[in-house]
Amino acid sequence: MNLVLTYCHKEWRAQRGLLIAYTVLVFACLCIGFLLVPEHWWLEDGRGALALSWFVAAGVIGVVAFVTPALVRSEYAAKDDQFVRRLPGALLPAFGGKVLFLLLATAALPLLGLLVGEVFLDATGQSWADMWGTRWSMVEEFEIFLRLPWTVSACAAALLLTSWVWAVGTWMPSGRMAIGGAALFTLSVGVVLFAVRRQCPGIEAGLPQAPWLVALVTSGLVVAGASWVRGRRGGGALRSAGVGMLSCGVLFAGPGIWLGERAHSYLRPDLDTIQVTSVLGITADHRFALAHGAASTDWHGVPLRVDLQTGRAEQLGDWTMMFSADFFGEGDWYWPGVGRRRWRTAGEDLAAQRMFDLQTGAFAALDYDAKAKLPRLTDDLRKDLRAERAATADLRAPGGQAVWTEGASVVFAETDGTTTTMPLPGSGANPRGACGHGVRLSNGRLFDLTHRKLLDLRGKWYGFAVRGLWVLRTNLKGGAWQQLDVATNATVELPELAGCGLRGLFDDEHLLCVRRPQDGDPRSELLLYRPADRSLVSLATVPDDTCEAVLAERWRWGSLLPRDPAGRIWLHGRDSARGCVVIAPDRSVQRREVPLPRDVVNNLITWTGTNRALVMLGWRIVEMDLQTDAQTVLFPKEKP
Amino acid sequence: MNTVLNVSGLHVGFRRKQVLRGLDLSLHDGAVTVLLGQNGSGKSTLLRVLLGVLRPRAGEVRIFGKDPLRAHREVLQRIGYVPDVPDCYPWMTSQDLFAFLRPQYPTWNAALCAELCERLDVPARTKVKAMSRGQGMKLMLTAALAPEPDLLLLDEPFAGLDPLVKEEVLLGIVEALKEGERTVLCATHELDIAARIADRVAVLQDGVIAQHGSLAEVLGQEEPVQVPSGLHRVLAQAAKREVAAV
Numbered sequence: 001m002n003l004v005l006t007y008c009h010k011e012w013r014a015q016r017g018l019l020i021a022y023t024v025l026v027f028a029c030l031c032i033g034f035l036l037v038p039e040h041w042w043l044e045d046g047r048g049a050l051a052l053s054w055f056v057a058a059g060v061i062g063v064v065a066f067v068t069p070a071l072v073r074s075e076y077a078a079k080d081d082q083f084v085r086r087l088p089g090a091l092l093p094a095f096g097g098k099v100l101f102l103l104l105a106t107a108a109l110p111l112l113g114l115l116v117g118e119v120f121l122d123a124t125g126q127s128w129a130d131m132w133g134t135r136w137s138m139v140e141e142f143e144i145f146l147r148l149p150w151t152v153s154a155c156a157a158a159l160l161l162t163s164w165v166w167a168v169g170t171w172m173p174s175g176r177m178a179i180g181g182a183a184l185f186t187l188s189v190g191v192v193l194f195a196v197r198r199q200c201p202g203i204e205a206g207l208p209q210a211p212w213l214v215a216l217v218t219s220g221l222v223v224a225g226a227s228w229v230r231g232r233r234g235g236g237a238l239r240s241a242g243v244g245m246l247s248c249g250v251l252f253a254g255p256g257i258w259l260g261e262r263a264h265s266y267l268r269p270d271l272d273t274i275q276v277t278s279v280l281g282i283t284a285d286h287r288f289a290l291a292h293g294a295a296s297t298d299w300h301g302v303p304l305r306v307d308l309q310t311g312r313a314e315q316l317g318d319w320t321m322m323f324s325a326d327f328f329g330e331g332d333w334y335w336p337g338v339g340r341r342r343w344r345t346a347g348e349d350l351a352a353q354r355m356f357d358l359q360t361g362a363f364a365a366l367d368y369d370a371k372a373k374l375p376r377l378t379d380d381l382r383k384d385l386r387a388e389r390a391a392t393a394d395l396r397a398p399g400g401q402a403v404w405t406e407g408a409s410v411v412f413a414e415t416d417g418t419t420t421t422m423p424l425p426g427s428g429a430n431p432r433g434a435c436g437h438g439v440r441l442s443n444g445r446l447f448d449l450t451h452r453k454l455l456d457l458r459g460k461w462y463g464f465a466v467r468g469l470w471v472l473r474t475n476l477k478g479g480a481w482q483q484l485d486v487a488t489n490a491t492v493e494l495p496e497l498a499g500c501g502l503r504g505l506f507d508d509e510h511l512l513c514v515r516r517p518q519d520g521d522p523r524s525e526l527l528l529y530r531p532a533d534r535s536l537v538s539l540a541t542v543p544d545d546t547c548e549a550v551l552a553e554r555w556r557w558g559s560l561l562p563r564d565p566a567g568r569i570w571l572h573g574r575d576s577a578r579g580c581v582v583i584a585p586d587r588s589v590q591r592r593e594v595p596l597p598r599d600v601v602n603n604l605i606t607w608t609g610t611n612r613a614l615v616m617l618g619w620r621i622v623e624m625d626l627q628t629d630a631q632t633v634l635f636p637k638e639k640p
Numbered sequence: 641m642n643t644v645l646n647v648s649g650l651h652v653g654f655r656r657k658q659v660l661r662g663l664d665l666s667l668h669d670g671a672v673t674v675l676l677g678q679n680g681s682g683k684s685t686l687l688r689v690l691l692g693v694l695r696p697r698a699g700e701v702r703i704f705g706k707d708p709l710r711a712h713r714e715v716l717q718r719i720g721y722v723p724d725v726p727d728c729y730p731w732m733t734s735q736d737l738f739a740f741l742r743p744q745y746p747t748w749n750a751a752l753c754a755e756l757c758e759r760l761d762v763p764a765r766t767k768v769k770a771m772s773r774g775q776g777m778k779l780m781l782t783a784a785l786a787p788e789p790d791l792l793l794l795d796e797p798f799a800g801l802d803p804l805v806k807e808e809v810l811l812g813i814v815e816a817l818k819e820g821e822r823t824v825l826c827a828t829h830e831l832d833i834a835a836r837i838a839d840r841v842a843v844l845q846d847g848v849i850a851q852h853g854s855l856a857e858v859l860g861q862e863e864p865v866q867v868p869s870g871l872h873r874v875l876a877q878a879a880k881r882e883v884a885a886v
Contacts, residue, residue: 002743003743003744006740006743006744010729010740013731013732013736014729014731017731074729077726077727077728077729077730078725078726078727078730079723079725079727082688082693082723082727083727083728083729085691085692085693086688086691086692086693086716086721086727087716087741087744088712088713088714088715088716088717088744088745089712089713089716089717089744090744233692233695233709233712234692234693234694234695234709235694235695239695
């Protein structure tokens with residue numbers, strides 16, 4: 001320990017002249033500089049803290065740019081660094097002394113900067129209290145937080161690399177160009193990491209940062225120690241570089257292997273223990289699902305074709321592979337994921353398009369017009385796609401007439417077996433959702449399926465259509481209802497619907513409404529409203545607010561309210577734990593105390609039978625019995 | 641008689657240049673050996689290998705029976721070294737240097753150090769970078785002798801010194817030799833120095849020890865030796881003997 005202190009003291013003696021000159025000069029310059037800035041610079045919020053941070057940064061620069069490279073350079077005298085190398089067993093104590101000196105300097109110089117900065121700001125009547133900010137959080141708690149300037153992050157990053165500046169400095173001839181060498185070394189390592197991250201974006205998610213940062217600093221010290229103590233024994237900078245590189249290889253081998261394994265797991269996850277992150281669609285027989293899965297839920301998922309019957313999956317491509325439903329031109333937005341078997345897919349090269357058949361698992365090449373950004377469909381393919389849409393679409397005109405979209409057009413299935421295609425007028429007019437016997441377009445306008453015309457309304461309106469009669473209001477969450485007759489363009493007020501919320505089209509004639517009997521009354525009344533005669537029928541009153549939302553399969557945006565295979569409509573409140581309400585086909589209403597499982601409410605994939613549903617439960621696809629709560633895990637069968 | 645230093649088959653090179661090519665050398669306890677050789681012959685290189693500063697490509701080095709690279713501390717604590725130019729930190733004064741070296745040598749003799757400083761007139765508060773060449777050499781000699789080393793290595797200690805200073809340094813060495821049983825290896829190209837202090841002379845030529853013996857043997861003369869005017873005559877003589885031996 002005596003020798004370590006001796007060398008630490010030697011280090012201070014060797015560097016004190018330069019450090020004193022640097023600190024005096026740079027702090028003086030900073031003080032003069034900040035004295036000269038205009039008054040209005042100080043008036044902006046956060047400037048005091050920024051100015052203070054520059055004083056601290058000056059201290060950090062002193063550590064990184066002066067102290068650290070000098071740890072190596074100060075050994076060089078008339079005959080290179082022979083002196084310390086020929087002293088008995090001096091390299092290890094010298095290293096210890098240098099580590100001690102570096103630690104002391106790392107603490108002292110930034111703190112000195114902080115002290116000088118604070119004194120300067122106080123002396124000039126400025127404040128750095130703007131470093132602290134206050135706010136109210138989401139949970140209505142008062143929080144005080146730090147508003148640290150960007151220089152703080154830069155300082156932290158520089159300090160983390162200090163030990164590597166030292167290590168690389170021992171590899172450089174005469175200890176010069178340590179910072180440049182370290183930057184080059186860091187860049188080399190960074191290129192590798194960047195390449196990995198480019199292939200696996202977000203791979204670092206879920207990693208604890210603190211241990212890695214500690215490892216970064218300590219590994220630099222280890223390499224510096226090996227380079228100096230072992231490398232300088234009988235050799236110079238070249239030998240130090242060799243020993244240092246070898247140490248890096250040994251140190252990086254473990255993390256490198258781990259990273260490689262992690263990257264492999266990212267790109268080729270184990271399909272037996274994969275975590276399902278999303279389900280895009282499912283075949284009509286409920287056997288095959290198109291899903292995304294990853295080894296970690298923090299990562300991009302790779303596409304999978306899952307056989308729900310056997311519980312096995314096959315990976316279809318890497319995470320860049322996209323699946324979409326738009327075959328019919330730009331703006332084609334069609335998404336019923338149940339019963340769809342054909343998907344358009346492409347990777348990063350959009351010109352290489354393919355069609356994927358979920359039922360068979362086969363890919364077929366798809367001709368793509370890059371200029372028009374459209375796939376070129378053959379007649380047979382177009383016919384098949386149209387038939388699929390006709391079978392799976394949930395849009396309905398009155399009388400149960402099937403309607404679907406193709407690109408920016410609406411297609412009606414006529415009773416004589418023909419179809420009528422109507423392009424939606426206006427630019428950007430792509431269907432985005434159903435609202436009863438109507439469609440909401442991407443430009444906010446409404447299209448009536450009964451009269452097959454665009455509503456001439458200004459501004460945004462919300463509501464539903466029933467056989468050409470639109471029940472609308474301008475405010476999504478409240479306000480008075482109006483009824484618009486598309487045929488006559490006449491509008492009437494609907495005071496009978498005051499306080500009502502509309503849930504959707506109950507059948508071809510009625511809208512399902514919910515309202516509170518009185519203000520402050522916790523109960524909810526279920527009503528059916530018939531726009532044709534403006535009649536309002538009460539179905540039931542439930543004791544709480546368990547009628548706020550409708551349970552629906554994912555991707556459903558049909559004209560009518562979604563029903564289970566038994567024809568029932570399920571309603572639940574914001575807090576699904578309080579039970580639910582079920583409306584039977586005969587309009588009887590049952591209040592069920594047993595709550596719907598949260599995963600059913602949020603992640604219902606499809607109904608597989610009366611009281612049975614496929615659900616995304618966490619990261620698994622599960623079949624759930626809503627009566628018994630029994631669960632059957634379909635995929636993946638093993639836990640990660 | 642113990643062997644203090646034993647070098648066998650030493651090969652040292654820098655990049656493509658081979659400096660020492662299978663050098664063999666042995667020093668016995670208490671012997672003063674002068675290593676003669678031209679500039680660039682490898683004298684300093686050999687000394688640096690003995691100090692553990694250079695790593696040989698091949699060969700074995702044993703000092704006090706140990707490898708100076710593997711048992712660096714144990715070996716170097718018993719060695720005093722005087723370089724051809726002061727290699728310590730230029731910002732140090734002599735007091736700084738002695739305070740720095742004292743903890744590193746268990747056998748450091750502060751009284752001897754003070755005595756040598758007085759005898760050699762080493763300035764106390766002058767920084768090394770401000771010292772003259774002679775002052776610097778005296779400082780290095782003092783620092784080398786203060787730990788009372790068992791082996792003293794001198795690398796061209798008289799190069800560039802004026803005659804007066806050279807004499808002072810030489811006297812300092814001679815006094816030190818008188819005061820203790822000390823093995824000395826002195827690298828120089830000055831024959832008169834060899835004549836005054838050497839028990840044995842080793843001639844370094846073409847990367848090997850071409851001749852090793854008393855000065856008279858090396859010069860091929862009877863005692864008392866008449867020292868020739870130039871080293872080249874010695875080297876030529878050594879080369880002749882080598883050819884004759886072959």
